[in-house]
Amino acid sequence: VIKGLLRYQALDHNRFVALYRKVCRPSGREWAEYLRRHGQLYHLGRDCTILPTASLIDQPLISIGDRACFGNCTLICHDGSIEMLAQAYSVKLDRIGAICVEDDVYIGESAMIIASHGKVTIGKGSIIGAGAVVRQSVPAGCIVMGNPSKVVGKVEDMLRFWEADMLGYPWVDIIAKRAGAFDPVLEPELTRQRQIHYFGTAKS
Amino acid sequence: MDRKTALDGISDVVRDVLGDDDIEIREDMAAGSLEGWDSMAHINIVIGVEKRFGVAFSTTDLATLRTEGATVGCIVDLVARA
Numbered sequence: 001v002i003k004g005l006l007r008y009q010a011l012d013h014n015r016f017v018a019l020y021r022k023v024c025r026p027s028g029r030e031w032a033e034y035l036r037r038h039g040q041l042y043h044l045g046r047d048c049t050i051l052p053t054a055s056l057i058d059q060p061l062i063s064i065g066d067r068a069c070f071g072n073c074t075l076i077c078h079d080g081s082i083e084m085l086a087q088a089y090s091v092k093l094d095r096i097g098a099i100c101v102e103d104d105v106y107i108g109e110s111a112m113i114i115a116s117h118g119k120v121t122i123g124k125g126s127i128i129g130a131g132a133v134v135r136q137s138v139p140a141g142c143i144v145m146g147n148p149s150k151v152v153g154k155v156e157d158m159l160r161f162w163e164a165d166m167l168g169y170p171w172v173d174i175i176a177k178r179a180g181a182f183d184p185v186l187e188p189e190l191t192r193q194r195q196i197h198y199f200g201t202a203k204s
Numbered sequence: 205m206d207r208k209t210a211l212d213g214i215s216d217v218v219r220d221v222l223g224d225d226d227i228e229i230r231e232d233m234a235a236g237s238l239e240g241w242d243s244m245a246h247i248n249i250v251i252g253v254e255k256r257f258g259v260a261f262s263t264t265d266l267a268t269l270r271t272e273g274a275t276v277g278c279i280v281d282l283v284a285r286a
Contacts, residue, residue, distance in 0.1 A: 143244070152244045157251045161243075164266035 014038040021052055028052075028070070045103065061096065061115075065103035065124070073107040073128070075099050079116035102140070108132070125155055170197055207231070210257070210283040214276065217252040221245055231277035235269060246270075253279060259286040 003024050010020035011034055020026070026034065028049035036044045040059035045066035054070045056062055058077035079095035086092065097115030101122045107113065108130035113120060115135075122128065123140030133147035143153045166172050171193040178186055192202040215229040222240045236246060250269060254260055261269075265282050268274065 145244070153248055157247050158244075160263070161247050161250075161266055161270065164263045165270055167263065167267040168270065 010034060011037060026052055042098075058096075061098040062101070063099070064101045065105070067104050068101050069106045071107060071109040071111070071130070073109070073111040073113070075101075075107075075113045077115045102126075127155055127158075205257070205284050205286070207280050207284050210280045211276070213256050214249075214253055214279055214283065217256055218249055221248045221252055229276055231275060231280055233276045235274045235276060235278070250279070253283060257283050257286065259283065 006016055006020040007024055007026075007030075009015040010017050010024075011030075014037075017034075017038075024030075028051045029047075031052045032044065032048035032050040035041060035050060035056075036046075036048070039056075041056065041062050041064060042060055043063040043065075045064060045068065047066055048064060048068045048070075050056075050064075050068075050070040051072050053072040055074040055076075057075065061077040062075055077097050077099055082093050082095050095116050097117050098119045099113055099115045099122070100119060101107070101113075102124040104125045105122050105128070106126075107122070107128040110130055111128045111132045111134070113122065113128070113134045119137075120134065121137040122134070123138050123142065125141045126138050127143045128134055128138070128149075129143065129145035129152075131147065132145050132149040134144060134149045136149075138144050138149075138151065141155050142151045143155055143158060144150065145152050166175065169175070171190055174186055174190055174193070195202045211229065211231060215227070218229055218238070218241075219225050219227050222238060222245060224240075227238065235241070236243075241249070246269075250261065250266065259282075261282055269278055269282075
């Protein structure tokens with residue numbers, strides 16, 4: 001009841017948000033919905049998943065398309081050294097950019113998208129790998145990794161191989177039945193089979 | 205296609221993807237045994253081989269290349285068979 005009330009207050013009225021995050025631990029889908037309703041983003045499309053731990057700094061300069069999926073990543077559109085430079089060198093500077101994340105983009109754990117000067121566009125259907133530090137625009141359908149980041153392949157190519165890899169999994173039949181990327185009902189059996197596959201035995 | 209032609213073409217693709225013109229490829233080498241031949245490079249190598257020889261491997265073929273013990277010779281097999 002308490003969680004329901006907090007969820008209602010946060011999503012419908014933008015109240016008790018810190019408590020809502022702490023108590024309800026909203027899913028990425030739910031947090032994206034909160035941001036869509038109450039965030040300051042320039043644009044946030046439909047059916048996105050954004051972990052509450054994702055750090056979206058300078059929200060008014062960030063545009064996110066439909067079905068984007070963010071792990072615990074950071075998006076930043078300014079250069080923080082401006083304040084130090086202003087004081088130390090008595091200069092007046094502006095160092096601001098913008099980030100446009102197109103539809104169907106995935107940004108992985110600890111990845112950073114930095115647009116401290118100009119606009120950085122993450123093209124439709126691209127994957128930004130964990131830990132990547134991206135400072136330049138990424139073409140559509142690409143896989144980007146590393147720091148400094150570079151395009152290492154195409155999503156369409158990777159998909160063919162991941163489908164092939166699936167054939168080698170003992171739990172391939174369970175995945176075929178699963179709706180979406182996670183099903184709490186199927187998860188225990190999946191975990192058991194994965195433990196056996198990788199460790200030899202399942203943890204009792 | 206004879207195996208030597210296939211191996212020469214595959215060698216060119218591997219050198220191109222891994223950015224090393226001095227790499228020598230043998231059929232008995234394990235796929236992934238060279239420095240830089242990680243899972244992403246593997247994808248780019250196989251896709252590069254497909255383009256080079258104008259062939260398209262099936263999902264089952266790709267799965268064969270991902271199994272433990274897969275060698276460069278397995279890629280040669282697929283190209284030579286196509």
